[in-house]
Amino acid sequence: MPKEKQSFLERLTGSIKPEPEESESVEMEVAVAKKDFIEERPREKVIVKEIPTMKKERTWMEEAEGQLTIDVYQTPSEIIIKSTIAGVKPEDLDVAITNDMVTVKGRRMKDEEVSQDDYYYQECYWGSFSRSVILPVEVEAEKSKATLRNGILTVHLPKLERIKTKKIQVQEEE
Template sequence: MKKSFLEKLTGGVLGQDKEEPRVSAEPETKDSQRGWKGADAEGQLTIDVFQTPSDIVIKSTIAGVKPDELDIAITNDMVTVRGRRDKDENISHDDYFYQECYWGPFSRSVILPVDVEADKAMASLKNGVLTIKLPKAAKLKTKKISVIHEDKE
């Protein structure tokens, strides 16, 4: 029997898969995804970093964290955000269908693309989104100077 173009291309006939796909009510997880690396592990924030003409702006979703539970440290070239997201109820591991949210301590350090004025930085939290605005440091201007000839003969 002559093979169709599709059979030549794919090596089989459509609808005649050799193996049926497995369907499971439980999500597939790798061992590394079953927990969050133990109770002592620290989660890492996801962030967006962008610039405006005058600022470097960092945004991160941190829903469920109160502003007084955040620690933000800023230097001229780095920002570190630390905090903790605590569960407000105890639910047995066996009672979960999905457990994807991270609960516990988290942090993130970012090396900034330009120097900033750390003492003028501002942070705000609105609708679960942390926004940090860091004014860019003034660029150093190069000044040319003339050389005075001091040879006295």
């Protein structure tokens, strides 16, 4: 049974040690220090062994999520978020909205496998992506809507209508 891949957080925090692929020996020159100065004598050579290296296919960069580029602007009645999400089907998108934050998650899948040696340029992002935005005003999450047209995701977020402060006149009671 194949081992489950470690999450980015597990590798970052070191809660699970990486599997060593091979060991390397590193030779370093070390100066011997005495009090506040380095002693004037030939440097000693120290050989450090057994430094594990990560497997090439298990780097943390491979699991990192891409971050969407977005435009956020407002009209008098709503906040609008737009993002280019070309090559992603609506069913591969997840838009989560609270009164003060929006999170867009998804995955852009490659439609063909190309060898790394065959690329001249490789700038397109393939894989998982996400973006969370803290909103400048509260919105009505239940009345929000999202559409995808020509590779552009548009999220309409109606602003929450708060009752404005109302002045009342104080009357004298008899």
